[in-house]
Every structure is written in C-alpha cells, then in structure tokens.
Amino acid sequence: MNILETIAANKAREIAFRKKIISRALLENTQLFKRPTFSLADSLVSSEFGIIAEHKRRSPSRPIINQSLPVADVVQGYANAGVCGISVLTDTTYFGGCIDDILIARSAVATPLLRKEFILDEYQVVEAKSTGADAILLLACMLKPYEIKNLSVLAMSFGMEILLEVRDLEEFERSICPEISLVGVNNRNLKDFKTDVRTSLEMAEHIPSEFVKVSESGINDANIVHELRQAGYQGFLIGEHFMKNENPGLAARAFINELMAFA
Template sequence: MNILDKIIADKHKELVLKKLVVPVSQLEQSALFNKETISLAEKLRSSNTGIIAEHKRRSPSKSVINQNLNVQDVATGYENAGISGMSVLTDGKYFGGSLDDLLYARASVQMPLLRKEFIIDEYQLLEAKAHGADVILLIAAVLDREQIKLLSEFAKSIGLDVLLEVHDEEELQKSIMPSIDMLGVNNRNLKTFEVNIDTSKQLAAKIPEDFVKVSESGISSVESIKDLKEYGYKGFLIGENFMKTENPGKAAAEFVRKLTKE
C-alpha cells in the first residue's frame, strides 16, 4: 500500500467512529453552521498575490515541520500579512491537525479558510461547515467522477467553495464539472511524495478558463509564482515554506512584500 491508500483506509475507520459520537444533527445545530461563507475563488480572482498559506505541523514526507506554534497566532499572522486565504490541515494521524485547529483559526480571522482533509464522505463536509470552513478540498486521486460530482454538489448546496486537486491529465478530465470553483494542480505526487513544479505548467492549458487555477506544493520562491502566473494561475498554496520558520506570519509578510514590490 502506498501512503495515500493507508491514509484513506484510516479515514474510513475514523469516520465510522466519528459518526457514532457526533450525529449529523449535532453538526447542523452548531453555532457556525449557518454562518455566511467567504468565497476563496472570488478572493483569488481579485488578488494580486493569490497566496493560500497553510497551517501544517507535520507530514508523512517531512515528519515534524513545526509543533511549537498555536494556530491562532499563525492565522492572525497570515491575515496581517495580507494573504488571500488559509489552509488548515485537520488530519490527526499523519499531519498532526484537528478540527479544533479550524475552530481556533475561524475565531481569530475573517479571511477564507480551507479545510485541508482527505474527504470521502458528505459527513466531512458538514463537519467543515460546522467548524467554520469556507472552502473544502476534494482530491481526484482518491475519488471517482461520480463521487466528485456528489461531494462537490453537496458542498455547494451548503455554501462551501470547492477546490478540486489533480495531479495528471486523467484526473483533470474526470473532474471538470460546474460544481467545482477552483482547479488545483498538486505538484506533489501523493503516491510517492515527489515534487515537480512543471506539473502545473504542463496541465495549465488543459484547465478551462471558467475555473480559478491554483498551483499547490513545492512553491518556495517569488520567482516560481511569477513564472506560474504566466500560465494563468491565480492561486498558490504554500505549506512548509512559512511553517518551517519560527514566525510563519512574518515569513508570509516578507514573501508578499517581495512579490508585490518586484
């Protein structure tokens, strides 16, 4: 089994338990469930930087990235840096995140929040909404076309933006549908964890113009972003680059300054 298969197998088990403990009715009654969401897609369309900065403590490829920071400080730092949105990892076993991270981020900032998770079930979309997310991630590598359709349509029905992530042309072709707002190209192969930023360049022309194009993973320089903008990308998901510093907000602010100055 590759790492992605392991994560999904664990996610199925986790969901069985979660549904026993927190029924759907409880999620729907939460204080944040009816909060109006902020569209990340709209933010990216009008942004001159397009940065989506991540809160990530660890990952299967890097083990520990940063365990010392609290999510509120990271979120506030990012918002003050002027980024377009924040991605919050909520997987516990492999990434050290939790839904509480999403709640604390939501309590701290006004910008769009993406729940970064391995989504395989509508229940996780209700969880996302109940914990203050504005956007959810769907990963084409773990879903078939019918699942993408069902999950994206359900997400839209409860007011969430949908970022769909692909890694190759086959995944892209099965994912093009009106219920998707943003198409993200992951430069990291989730099966091997190898990173190649050319993946975004190769797929750029094949993404229809109706979707906001997002490039994800392996972006660590202002030059990379300028380069990718030439290919029509409006969003740039940056994970480890800021999180591996002592002050992610400050690192993000410095990055944004460089990007807007040049």
Template sequence: MDILSEIIETKRKEVATSKELYPVKLLENSTFYEAKSVSFKKYLRREDKSGIIAEIKRKSPSKGVINGHVSVERTSIGYMQAGASGLSILTDQTYFGGSAEDLKVARSYNYCPILRKDFVIDEYQVVEAKSLGADAILLIAAVLNKAEIEKLGSLAQSLGMEVLLEVHNKLELEQSITDKVDLIGVNNRNLKTFETDVKTSFDLAESIPSQFLKVSESGIADPEVIKKLKKHGFEGFLIGETFMKSGRPEKAAKEFIKQLL
C-alpha cells in the same frame, strides 16, 4: 499499500467513529453552520491580496514534524496581516498533526476564506467542514471517482461552500472535471511518491478550462515562481511547508509576500 491508500483506509475508520460521536444533527447546531461563507474566488482575485493560500501544517508523512508547536491563533492572524488571500488548515490528525479544533480557532480569529484541508471521502465530512467554519473543502481526484466528486461537490455547494478539486496529472483532470467544483488545484506533489515538481503546474495549465480558477499547490519556495505561474493563468498559490519550517511562519510569509506586492 502506498501511503495514500493507508491514509484513506485510516480515514474511513475515523469518519465511522466521528459519526457515532457527533451525529449530523449535532453538527448542524454549530454556531458556524448558518454563517455565510467567504468566497475564495473573490479573495484570490482581490488586488490588495497576494493570491497566496497560507497553510498551517504541523507535520507530513514525507517530512515528519515540520512545526509541532505552532500557534494557530498567532500564525493565522499573522498570515492574513501579511497579505495572504486565505487560509488552509490541515485537520487530519494521524498523518498531519492537525485537528478540527485548529480550524475552529482559525475561524474564530479571522474573517477570510478558510479551506478545510483533509481527505474528504464522505458526505459527513462536508457537513462537518461547514460546522467547523470552513468556507471551502478539498476534493482529491487521486482518491475519488467523478461520481463521488459530483456528489460531495454538490453537497458542499448547496451549503454555500466552494470546492477545490485537486489533480496531479492530465488523466485525473480529464476524468474528474465537473461543474460541481469551483477551483482546480494542481498538486505539484505526487501523493503516492511525495516527489514534488512545480513543472506539473506549468504542464497542466493549458488543459484547465477557463471557467475554473487555477491554483498551484505545493513546492513553491520562490516568489519568482509565482510570477511565472501567473503568466500561465494561475491565480491561487497554496503554500505550507515554505512558511511552516520557520519558527515564526507568519514572519516568513510576510517576507515572502513583500517580494510579490
């Protein structure tokens, strides 16, 4: 079993447990549930922002612990002050060291679009994302078929959230495109081998239909790469490890973004 299959198997068990502990009716009573979502598409296109979706990620299966003691409050505020266009918050605990609480903390201190970064496989998680204060969810083509993407994407959109569809190759892109997603992200990291190559974004750029905002994800460590990606139509750039490996991720983000603006 590869790591992605293992993660999904674990996630199914976690979702089943969450459904018992926190029924949908309880989630719908959250103070965040009725709040109007903030648009990633609008923020990524704001001229006073960098286009960067800055991520909070404590660890990963490929790198182990990256920054185990990060302050979500300080880092999320610092990211936005540095000029990030939005936040990505890992909520998977087992493999990435995140939590639902991380997202709630980020939401409490920031008025900006927040992506719930997790392995969404069930409608329950979409409702849960809204209850935590997320403005967008991630759907991963490597673990979902088109019917599942449409079902989950449709629910998210009906709740006012946007949907970032993540693909890694042309086949995934062709098999999963639907109007039930709003942004298409090219993951430069192969989720089965965890090898990373930004060339993946350049290779897929022309194949992404123009109605979708293009996001390049993972492996971006040089501002010059972002300048090149922009020439290929990318408007969003999800960066986690490049910032998180610093003791003060928000300072690393500030120095990085300063070279872009």
C-alpha cells in the same frame, strides 16, 4: 495496499468513530453551520499575489515542520500579512492536525478558510461547514467521479466552494464537474514525495479559464509564483515554506512583499 488505500481505510474508521460521537443533525444545528461563507475564489481573483497560506505541523515527507506554535497565532499572522486564504490541515495521522484547528482558526480570523483533509464522506463536508470552513479540498486521486459530484453538490448547497486537486490531465478530465470553482494542481509526486512545479506549468493550458487555477506544493520562490501567474494561475498554496519559520506570518509577509515587486 498502496499509501492512498491505507489512508482511505484509516480515514473511513475515523469517520465512523466521529459519527458515533457527534451526529450530523447536531453539526447542522451549530451556530457556525448557519454563518454566511467567505469566497476563496473571489479573494484570489481580486488579488495581485494570490497566496493561500497553510497551517501545517508535519507531513509524511517531513515528520516535524512546526509543532510548537498555537494555531491562532499562526493564522492571525497570516491574516495580518494579507493572504487571500488560509488552508488548515485537519488530518491527525499524517499531518498532526485536528478538526478543532478549524474552529480555532475561525474564531481568530475573518479570512477564507480551506479545510484540507482526505474527504471521503458527506459527514466531513457537514463537519467542515459546522466548524467554520468556507471551502473544502477534494482529491481526484482518492475519489470516483460520482463521489466528487455528490460531495461538491452538497458543499455548494451549504454555500461552500470546492478546490479539486489533480495531478495530471487524466484526473482533471474524469473528475471535473460544474460545481467545481477552483482546480488545484499538486506538484508533489505521491509515490516519492518529490516536487516539480513543471507539473503546474504543463497542466496550465489544459484547465479552462472558467476555473480558478491554484498551484500546490514546492512553491518557495517569488520568481516561481511570477512564472506561474504568467501561465494563468491565480492561487498559490504555500505551507512548509512559511511554517518552517519561527514566525510564519512574518515569512508570508516577506514573501508577499517580494511578489509585489513584480506588480
């Protein structure tokens, strides 16, 4: 069993457990489920820098990034820095997050929120909407095309947007569907966890302009963002580079100031 199969098996057990605790009907009856969503795509398209800042406590490649800061403090710092969106990792086993992190973030900011999670089941989409997320991440490497289609249709019916994450052209071509509005290219190789932004640069010409292109992982320099923008990317998901600082919000603000020098 490879790492993705292990993650999927663990996540399936977690989903089954959560379904027993809180029913889908109950989630659909929450106040946040009924709220209008913010558009992450519009926020990125109208921006000069396109930063999606991420709340991330740890990762499989780095056991400790920043576990001490309250979620509310981090996301408020990001919002004050002027980011276009905030990604919140809700996986517990590998990233140390939880679904309540979305709830806390939603109560703290009016910025578009992306639930970053290993989404395999419709229940997780309903859960995301009920806790205040505006968009969800779908991983092409973990889902079949019909699953991506069905999950995307459901999310779109709730007014949510979908960020489809791909690693190469094959994943993009077999997974894309009309409901997708954002395509993220993961610069991290999940086999050895090394990052290379050339992955995004090589994929740029293959993703039609109708999709908002987002580059993910390994982005730690304003010059890299400038190069990716020249290649057609409008969004840049940055987590560890900000979260490793004592004040992630100030780190994001400094990074954005560097980017503005290119404007």
